[in-house]
Amino acid sequence: xxxxxxxxxxxxxxxxxxxxxxxxxxxxxxxxxxxxxxxxxxxxxxxxxxxxxxxxxxxxxxxxxxxxxxxxxxxxxxxxxxxxxxxxxxxxxxxxxxxxxxxxxxxxxxxxxxxxxxxxxxxxxxxxxxxxxxxxxxxxxxxxxxxxxxxxxxxxxxxxxxxxxxxxxxxxxxxxxxxxxxxxxxxxxxxxxxx
Amino acid sequence: xxxxxxxxxxxxxxxxxxxxxxxxxxxxxxxxxxxxxxxxxxxxxxxxxxxxxxxxxxxxxxxxxxxxxxxxxxxxxxxxxxxxxxxxxxxxxxxxxxxxxxxxxxxxxxxxxxxxxxxxxxxxxxxxxxxxxxxxxxx
Numbered sequence: 001x002x003x004x005x006x007x008x009x010x011x012x013x014x015x016x017x018x019x020x021x022x023x024x025x026x027x028x029x030x031x032x033x034x035x036x037x038x039x040x041x042x043x044x045x046x047x048x049x050x051x052x053x054x055x056x057x058x059x060x061x062x063x064x065x066x067x068x069x070x071x072x073x074x075x076x077x078x079x080x081x082x083x084x085x086x087x088x089x090x091x092x093x094x095x096x097x098x099x100x101x102x103x104x105x106x107x108x109x110x111x112x113x114x115x116x117x118x119x120x121x122x123x124x125x126x127x128x129x130x131x132x133x134x135x136x137x138x139x140x141x142x143x144x145x146x147x148x149x150x151x152x153x154x155x156x157x158x159x160x161x162x163x164x165x166x167x168x169x170x171x172x173x174x175x176x177x178x179x180x181x182x183x184x185x186x187x188x189x190x191x192x193x194x195x
Numbered sequence: 196x197x198x199x200x201x202x203x204x205x206x207x208x209x210x211x212x213x214x215x216x217x218x219x220x221x222x223x224x225x226x227x228x229x230x231x232x233x234x235x236x237x238x239x240x241x242x243x244x245x246x247x248x249x250x251x252x253x254x255x256x257x258x259x260x261x262x263x264x265x266x267x268x269x270x271x272x273x274x275x276x277x278x279x280x281x282x283x284x285x286x287x288x289x290x291x292x293x294x295x296x297x298x299x300x301x302x303x304x305x306x307x308x309x310x311x312x313x314x315x316x317x318x319x320x321x322x323x324x325x326x327x328x329x330x331x332x333x334x
Binding site for chain 2: 027030031032034035038039041042043046047052056059060063064067068130131133134138149153154174177178181182184185188193194
């Protein structure tokens with residue numbers, strides 16, 4: 001299930017108008033814009049950070065930077081990818097150094113499996129624990145693999161959009177997505193889940 | 196189709212629900228390892244997509260207001276600083292030009308009576324000083 005869908009044409013036109021107004025200095029338009037996109041930003045930030053406080057900081061800081069840089073945005077219709085790009089760059093700065101940066105480091109890190117192992121994802125979801133398990137497993141992945149996973153499976157973005165947001169060639173995005181899924185599967189196994 | 200080919204095909208699938216090729220399906224039917232792997236990858240993706248994300252703790256469009264005011268003030272201050280810098284530059288350039296003009300006059304040939312050009316120039320407020328043409332240029 002995809003949590004979020006792309007805006008329909010009418011919504012996009014309305015958003016573009018808001019972006020143009022905000023670029024002209026209308027602060028209320030910018031806040032309306034924030035109201036429209038904040039849910040999506042939150043979903044991405046929360047999955048990338050794994051906790052509420054850091055995710056809120058990340059969203060807030062991204063929005064402030066966006067407000068400052070808004071007059072320089074050349075394509076108002078590409079506001080959302082532009083904003084996600086700011087958020088992802090910031091996430092790399094904020095979190096990149098704190099996580100395992102290489103696959104070797106990831107392999108060495110290891111962590112204790114949960115006591116009650118080998119439960120199915122559905123069973124864990126019933127216990128409302130799947131979100132936490134996913135946060136922990138994602139948190140173990142290097143940022144380079146976490147970002148494509150989140151953009152793809154939380155926002156349902158295309159490879160092309162992801163490539164633009166992450167400043168990477170499409171081929172690299174696909175490769176990282178491929179490796180990211182494998183790594184996540186391994187981490188879930190370590191967490192005691194048999195996907 | 197090899198096991199590697201199948202893995203690539205599964206990852207290229209947009210929704211991971213139906214495999215694209217008959218060859219892939221055939222390989223899956225024959226290879227128990229790949230079957231287990233494919234099912235495991237699909238469950239992983241499903242888990243990632245369905246795992247609940249906690250609700251937003253605050254409305255950013257409201258909490259952002261003070262930060263936006265601060266950012267706007269900073270932007271205004273920055274503009275004023277630029278404007279001031281440009282004005283200073285213009286003023287200094289104009290002043291420099293005037294000084295340069297005076298120096299040029301000083302360095303040109305002195306009048307016959309031995310008085311300096313500066314002394315001979317009568318600057319009346321509101322009136323442009325008369326141009327002193329060096330004697331060497333004729334006229």
